[in-house]
Amino acid sequence: MKMVRIALCALFMAGLSSADDHGGKVSWIRDPYFGLSKAKVEGRATMLFFTADW
Amino acid sequence: MVAAAQRLVPIYVDCTKKGEFTDLMTKYKVQGFPTTIYTDADGIPLREMESRDSAGIIKDIDTVVAKVSPRSALWQPSVLAARELAKKAKKPVAVVLPDPKADLVKLNAKLTKDLGDRKTKFLWVLESGQPASLKKYDVETASTVVVFDPKADEPLARIPFKDDDKPDVLNKALDEAAKLLKK
Numbered sequence: 507m508k509m510v511r512i513a514l515c516a517l518f519m520a521g522l523s524s525a526d527d528h529g530g531k532v533s534w535i536r537d538p539y540f541g542l543s544k545a546k547v548e549g550r551a552t553m554l555f556f557t558a559d560w
Numbered sequence: 561m562v563a564a565a566q567r568l569v570p571i572y573v574d575c576t577k578k579g580e581f582t583d584l585m586t587k588y589k590v591q592g593f594p595t596t597i598y599t600d601a602d603g604i605p606l607r608e609m610e611s612r613d614s615a616g617i618i619k620d621i622d623t624v625v626a627k628v629s630p631r632s633a634l635w636q637p638s639v640l641a642a643r644e645l646a647k648k649a650k651k652p653v654a655v656v657l658p659d660p661k662a663d664l665v666k667l668n669a670k671l672t673k674d675l676g677d678r679k680t681k682f683l684w685v686l687e688s689g690q691p692a693s694l695k696k697y698d699v700e701t702a703s704t705v706v707v708f709d710p711k712a713d714e715p716l717a718r719i720p721f722k723d724d725d726k727p728d729v730l731n732k733a734l735d736e737a738a739k740l741l742k743k
Binding site for chain 2: 531541546548549550552
């Protein structure tokens with residue numbers, strides 16, 4: 507589990523950007539319902555990252 | 561890894577606020593954080609992220625992407641990807657910010673039917689029409705199409721549209737915006 511967390515952190519280190527599309531960052535979609543609809547329309551797989559800042 | 565992530569739709573589900581996205585947590589059987597689930601285009605779960613390094617995650621993404629077939633040739637995966645292609649092709653980028661209540665399947669069908677050769681004269685991207693996204697593009701209301709010169713930050717045009725508009729309304733505005741593209 508710890509290693510999975512590290513891997514996920516690596517994903518974030520690669521760049522987390524809420525809605526921005528700047529180079530070198532993952533362009534996360536923060537509206538999950540829109541993201542799922544977008545995937546359906548475009549015919550693309552999704553990666554759903556569930557997290558909570560508690 | 562960033563390039564790999566752009567091949568699918570990366571969705572960030574922030575469950576910090578109690579009660580938010582509980583439907584998605586239930587649907588995807590999320591029992592702790594962080595959890596990453598890969599799904600197909602219909603939101604059907606394919607697998608949970610189990611890889612422990614970048615190479616493994618990229619392999620996971622490759623496997624998942626290979627199982628899903630694109631449905632619409634209209635849309636580029638992201639503004640970044642569209643801009644890069646548009647620079648080479650010397651075409652404008654059109655970012656669609658739909659009304660959050662809009663049915664995207666219907667919107668896609670309408671645009672695919674109505675746009676004619678504008679489907680290929682522009683590079684199209686579908687983005688969220690939520691307030692944060694509207695603010696990013698300095699747009700007052702969704703639905704709006706924001707047209708960019710790929711080499712410039714300031715849009716060529718912001719074109720509001722409605723589902724029941726006649727095709728000519730949007731098409732004429734797109735043609736005018738395309739004329740502003742620097743040669």
